[in-house]
Amino acid sequence: MSVWQSYRLRLQRKRWRIRAFRKRRDLTLVKDRTAGLRDEDILLFSTVRNEEVRLPYFLDYYRKLGVNHFFFVDNDSTDGGREYLAQQPDVSLWTTPASYKRARFGVDWLNWLQMKYAHGHWVLVVDPDEFLIYPFCDTRPLRALTDWLDASSIRSFGAMLLDMYPRGKIDEVPYRRMQNPLEIASWFDSGNYSIYRNQRFGNLWIQGGPRARLFFRDDPARAPALNKIPLVKWDREYAYVSSTHMLLPRGLNLVYDEWGGEKASGVLLHTKFLDTFALKAQEELDRKQHYANSAEYKAYAASLASHPEMWCKWSEKYINWRQLEILGLMSKGNWA
Amino acid sequence: MSTVGIIMLVHTALDRAEQVIRHWVANDCPVVVHVDAKVARKKNDAFRAALSDLPTVLFSRRHRCEWGTWGIVAASQSAAELMLDKFPKVRHVYLASGSCLPLRPVKELRSYLDARPRTDFIESATIADVSWTVGGLDEERFTLRFPFAWKRHRILFDGYVRLQRRLKVRRKIPDGIVPHIGSQWWCLTRQTLSTILQDPGRANYDRYFRRVWIPDESYFQSLVRLYSANIESRSLTLSKFDFQGKPHIFYDDHLQLLRRSDCFVARKIWPHADRLYETFLNDAASAMKGAEPNPGKIDRIFSKAVERRTRGRPGLHMQSRLPHEGWENGFTAAPYSVFEGFSELFEDFEEWLARMVGGNVHGHLFAPERVEFEGRQATFAGALSDSPQLRDYNGRMFLTGLIWNTRGERQSFQFGPRDSQYITWDMAKDPNAQISVISGAWAVPLYQSNRNFAEIRAEAARLQKIESDHLALLRSKQAKAKVRIWTMADFIESPMENLQAIIDEITAKAPQRLIEAPRMVNLDGFPQFLQNLKNQGMHPYLMGDFPNGSEDRNKPQSRRKPYVVR
CATH class of the missing domain: 3.90.550 (Spore Coat Polysaccharide Biosynthesis Protein SpsA; Chain A)
Structure with missing residues (x-):
């Protein structure tokens, strides 16, 4: 990488930070409970829109992992999600009616809040339908992982998005509040992923899984990216570039080994494909607020209408992190 | 104290x-x-x-x-x-x-x-x-x-x-x-x-x-x-x-x-x-x-x-392990076999091979129309799709993924110059690959086809060029695969012995005598077909020397007697 290139990336990073600073005016504070934050707290940042039914389990899951404080940006929910979050004792909440798309799919909002509140903390950035799995997550809390990363001088931790889906039609079983979504969407594709390096930012570009298999089989280049770096020891100088797929400075994107070894990594179980999805897809099509003119949602709507089952006979049923490790979807690295 | x-x-x-x-x-x-x-x-x-x-x-x-x-x-x-x-x-x-x-x-x-x-x-x-x-x-x-x-x-x-x-x-x-x-x-x-x-x-x-x-x-x-x-x-x-x-x-x-x-x-x-x-x-x-x-x-x-x-797990490419070329510590996870020209020469080669060595025997995985998984399934281990676009979007990951997903089960597949050639170099360099080639056998389907001869001539020229480049890779110094190459003429001289050598290598632990041969296609007019290509100015050479003439001296006996009694 030339000096010139790294200088340009530096400028780009500054630009994203200035943009985030400007977008702060989109946000209206609903509830600020940051006064009691301690230096060692693990923070979670998320954007939500009409996902009230998912929130109770989501909060419960991450509280049990050991997240100490939640930061939410509510994008104009109308389902009571905002009121629900405002009542939670460990949640700070902002709301905005502004365009999700023009805030670069929420990245600007969260970049701003992280710049302001997350300096020096371990930060987890996930959507309400994403559940983090990491090595030993059944016996060790998240703090064990972050302590180990600290001791190993590692600043960022990769966790690829793994699309989960039910067997049968995706809207067959309705999702109930507080239910573990994995009880319904318990299947996944274990080995049909494509990985390329992004030379510019140094991150990997992972595509594949059921969405590529079903919705993008003729145009795989447009399939959604599955690489994610959701856990970062945040510094106010950092910025997410595009969702949590990549960050600047680019050293943070190096969550993989290039010389044959395996770094430790996790998985984000993506439980988007529940009965709530069909409704959501229609709504998102009307709003046109998603990436690449909602190409993804158009493809879903078209495919699901004709063939609404994502399951195939080679699908794997989720058991635990060790299963994902053996399948080669994640790795313990040298954490033992 | x-x-x-x-x-x-x-x-x-x-x-x-x-x-x-x-x-x-x-x-x-x-x-x-x-x-x-x-x-x-x-x-x-x-x-x-x-x-x-x-x-x-x-x-x-x-x-x-x-x-x-x-x-x-x-x-x-x-x-x-x-x-x-x-x-x-x-x-x-x-x-x-x-x-x-x-x-x-x-x-x-x-x-x-x-x-x-x-x-x-x-x-x-x-x-x-x-x-x-x-x-x-x-x-x-x-x-x-x-x-x-x-x-x-x-x-x-x-x-x-x-x-x-x-x-x-x-x-x-x-x-x-x-x-x-x-x-x-x-x-x-x-x-x-x-x-x-x-x-x-x-x-x-x-x-x-x-x-x-x-x-x-x-x-x-x-x-x-x-x-x-x-x-x-x-x-x-x-x-x-x-x-x-x-x-x-x-x-x-x-x-x-x-x-x-x-x-x-x-x-x-x-x-x-x-x-x-x-x-x-x-x-x-x-x-x-x-x-x-x-x-x-x-x-x-x-x-x-x-x-x-x-060192990581050999043959695994994943989100936290993407080795540079040459640092994979094993490009693929397990040995596999590639057969080029066999399914063209033998009518029932896939079924025969499956009976002989077990494991999964696929058709042309890299065929342009679709991925020909075993039994022509629409998906395969790891939920790999049969879409050729998805496969060609990242051919290396398709191959390494297939071998990784089926650890413990021998994979064999057909390959040829009609197929997507994206991964030939990776296979040639891979010590896990066992590649057996009957060169020139791609001409057999052309010979059997019912197309205009001008088309056939053009297609033959194209395929011959591709295969000859491919063979150059297989013969290069850097190639680490176990490679066997026969011209078609050589192979049909003694098909059983040649097949035996391949099968022995695959089933190294329990060598068995072949008691059953795959059924070879009828090659009666094939030498004449080659001569016609020559007459049209296209020079087919990868099949080796077939004696010219309409009398079928080389007609293999095994066609009428597919079972060798021993």
Whole structure:
């Protein structure tokens, strides 16, 4: 990488930070409970829109992992999600009616809040339908992982998005509040992923899984990216570039080994494909607020209408992190 | 009072340190505590106050302990002096840290040491004999100067090392000292320790070791060789290091493992590992068999972890392992077979092969129309799709993924010049690939087809060009696959023998005599077909020499008698 290139990336990073600073005016504070934050707290940042039914389990899951404080940006929910979050004792909440798309799919909002509140903390950035799995997550809390990363001088931790889906039609079983979504969407594709390096930012570009298999089989280049770096020891100088797929400075994107070894990594179980999805897809099509003119949602709507089952006979049923490790979807690295 | 004294170096998790100190004291061992000078005064005061009820806990002069620097040795020295001075009954001094946890009842440690009153337990090996040094500095640890902290001033550290190398500066090692290194956690006898501390040449040694890199792993380890009569070169503290020289950390889920290790003390324990502290600080719960320490199983687990981090799983490409070309440590996970021209020459080759070798036998996986999985399924292991676009979007990952997803099951597939050629070079370089080629057999389907001859001629020219490039790759110097190439003419001279050789290699463990041959297509007019191509100006050569003529001298007998009786 030339000096010139790294200088340009530096400028780009500054630009994203200035943009985030400007977008702060989109946000209206609903509830600020940051006064009691301690230096060692693990923070979670998320954007939500009409996902009230998912929130109770989501909060419960991450509280049990050991997240100490939640930061939410509510994008104009109308389902009571905002009121629900405002009542939670460990949640700070902002709301905005502004365009999700023009805030670069929420990245600007969260970049701003992280710049302001997350300096020096371990930060987890996930959507309400994403559940983090990491090595030993059944016996060790998240703090064990972050302590180990600290001791190993590692600043960022990769966790690829793994699309989960039910067997049968995706809207067959309705999702109930507080239910573990994995009880319904318990299947996944274990080995049909494509990985390329992004030379510019140094991150990997992972595509594949059921969405590529079903919705993008003729145009795989447009399939959604599955690489994610959701856990970062945040510094106010950092910025997410595009969702949590990549960050600047680019050293943070190096969550993989290039010389044959395996770094430790996790998985984000993506439980988007529940009965709530069909409704959501229609709504998102009307709003046109998603990436690449909602190409993804158009493809879903078209495919699901004709063939609404994502399951195939080679699908794997989720058991635990060790299963994902053996399948080669994640790795313990040298954490033992 | 006990004959075992504990020196404890603490810098974080003071509450845990206090718990462990109380445990030692309750078992009659005096403790000298060194608190890192970096710990804030308020915290330190509170810590001392909390322990003020224990008369056999003393605090030594504080030094700044930074990893890899002299501070840790200085701290051990001060604490040891205090220990020897104030507790005259102590015979063995045990150096521990605040994150060490005794695994066996203290009285077992005491009786173990009582039975070995003259033995110094300190890991001490000459630098040439160890494999655990990290960072490329082994002998130079002792011949260069290291005034800068590696953790904080990496650039200065590296720069100064380079400068000294360029200037060829070498320090003189003090007379009599032979550099030894080893784990910093030792247990020394009063005799040895006091001789080291009261040596008239100590100032000289200290000055030298002050600028050695990581003196805490070499100061006592080298000096002990001057004075000790009885060195047991191992540490009583179970402490494992990873490939970067960081200690591995123990968590609650290691409980059973630690219990069975029979080690006296383990480090490092994660401060929030409540179950470990509860269990092991409660004497009654942890009575072991009084055996020798046996950390073998823990060793294996940690060395596996290091191997996973440094070498990874062969053939796996995933989100945290994407090796550069040549660094894969195995491009694919298992051996597989590629057959080129066989399904063209034999009508029922796939079925026959499946009967002969088992595993999964696919058609042309890289066919342009679709991925021809075994049984022409729409998806295959790992939920791979039969979409040719998805496959060609990342052909390498398609192949490595297929082999990875089907570990334990032999994969065989057909390949040819009609197929997507994206991965031919990767296959040619892959030692796991067994590639058998009947060159020119792609002409058989053309011969059987019912297309215009002009089209056939053009297609033949195209396929021949592709296959000849492909064969050049297979024959190149860098090719590591097991390659067999026959011209079609050669192959049909003695098909059974050739097939036998391939099958034998696949089923290496249980060679079996072929009793059944695949059915060869009817080649009656094939030589004439080749001649027609020639007559049209296209020169087919990859099939080898077929004698011209309409009489079918070469017509293989096996067509009418597909079963060879033996």
